[in-house]
Amino acid sequence: MKLRPVLLVLLLLSGFYYATTHVWSTGSAVPWLHSTASSANSATSKTASLNGPLGAFELTEASAAPAFDSEEQQNIQVYKKALPSVVNITSTAVAFDFFYGPVPQQGQGSGFILDKQGLILTNNHVINNAQRVEVTLSDKHKYKATVMGVDKNHDLALLKINAPNLTPAVLADSQNLIVGQRVYAIGNPFGLSGTMTRGIISAIRSIHGPENNPIEDAIQTDAAVNPGNSGGPLLNSRGEVIGITTLIANNGADQSSGIGFAIPINTAKAVLDDFAKYGRVRRPSLDIVTIPIGPDIAEQLGLPADYGILIDRVMPGGAADKAGLKGGTQRAYQGNTPVMLGGDLIVGMDGQEITSPQDLSAVMNSHRAGDEVTVTIFRGRKKMDLKVQLGDAKDQQGVLGQRT
Incomplete structure (x- = not known):
């Protein structure tokens, strides 16, 4: 009885030896493998023969178009x-x-x-x-x-334009966009109409536009954007417009570098609302020049808060000037840029915390020129609230009219 397991092991080893030395070496298993593989391939492909002056060609073609993922x-x-x-x-x-x-x-x-x-x-x-x-x-x-x-x-x-059967775009809300969100750009790059590219939101940041105009909360994307895309829509994954493609960071090359920017659609909505109500753009303004503040700068300057925006300059006769807000009095340099330090530090508006220019822009977009707001500041170490009647950015506003 004890010999049976031993004999069984010897039998299995002998069979394995025979298979590897005779069946595989002679190639007798190849047709079986080939037929198995061929039957699997035949389900998704077929062979087409072509004959001509150069001889015969056999092409393997898909038997059906694959489904889209x-x-x-x-x-x-x-x-x-x-x-x-x-x-x-x-x-x-x-x-x-x-x-x-x-x-x-x-x-x-x-x-x-x-x-x-x-x-x-x-x-x-x-x-x-x-x-x-x-x-x-x-x-x-x-x-x-x-x-x-x-x-x-x-x-x-x-x-x-005067045209029939137009299809309006669907406008989304650009307030709560998230870095990493998938986006699409459709436009006319280099005159190639109907071109779509895809990417993600790379950042939300304030930049300067083609005429050195500030663009708050600009949408940065790595979707390929080239000359001719300007003015086209930047879309979310539902095909809704979240921004207007505006410019690229090209470092001297007039083509995509993987860094494109779009004006947020909420900014455009506010402009369109002004056009509809007033016939011109009537944007609110504090009439100040500011410096963003973070923990490092706050520590260097000995500020009472490690966030907010520091008033560099107050425009004479503007909204902030009339309300008594103060600009800087001490000249310094931020890199190669001269700045004025010692001004009021804005940390809130209408009860909302202001940690950056983007926060200020978001609050301002909910107001009109002429509205009164409460601005919370630090003047030195003293925290205080000031009432400010928002000004009208007249010098840079748009005008509604007709030109052909």
């Missing part, structure tokens, strides 16, 4: 939903050559439809100084556009 389906849905609302914009200006002869110059950009009456939003720099503006829809129909209003400070322009 969930990520591809989302990309396709965003594109189909948003594309009918995206337009190409061609602006024509007239320059003069050495002999004072008129030379037409064309620029290209993008935009998107706001309503069925033909209102279109784009960047001001797309149509700036243009004598003629033409809009091409996604169905290739072209229409002459009228410039209804511009806001140079926010680099926005409102156009209008």
Whole structure:
């Protein structure tokens, strides 16, 4: 009885030896393996023979188009939903050559439809100084556009066309955007209409626009953005507009570097609301120049709070000046930039904590010029509240009108 396990082991070893030395070495198992693999492949592919002067070719072709995965389906849905609302914009200006002869110059950009009456939003720099503006829809129909209003400070322009069966874009809320969120850009880069690229929100930061105008809470993205994308929509994963593609950080190269910026759509909504109510942009202003404060700078300057915005300068006769807010009196340098220290430190407005210029911008966007707000400041070590009647940024406001 004790020999049976031993004999069983010897039998298994002998069988394994025979299989490896005879069956595999002679290749008799290959046809079986080949037939198995062929049957698996035949379910997804087929072989096509081609004969010609160069001989015979055998090509393995997919027997059916593969199904799109969930990520591809989302990309396709965003594109189909948003594309009918995206337009190409061609602006024509007239320059003069050495002999004072008129030379037409064309620029290209993008935009998107706001309503069925033909209102279109784009960047001001797309149509700036243009004598003629033409809009091409996604169905290739072209229409002459009228410039209804511009806001140079926010680099926005409102156009209008007369066209039937327009598809308005869906506008989202840009207040609670998150870094890492997936975004899509659709536009007319290098004149290639209907181009979509994809990326994520890389950061939310304040920057300066094409005319050195400040853009608060600009949406930074790594989605490829190139010349011609300006004015087009930046979309979320539901195909809703969260921003207006505006510029790229190109470091001297006139093409995408993986750092693009978009104006948040909430800023555009406020501008459009002003156009509708007042016929011009009536943006609230404190009339101050500020310096963002963080823990390191606060420690260096001996400030009573490690957050907020320090008033560098107060504009004479402006809202802050009338309310008694103070600017800096001590000259210093932040890198190579001269700044004035010793001014009031703003840490709150209307009971909301102000930790950065973005916080201040968010509170200001909920007010109108002429509104009275309560500004919380530190003056030296003393904390105090001041009532401020917000000014009207008249020097940089847009004007509603018509130009063809």
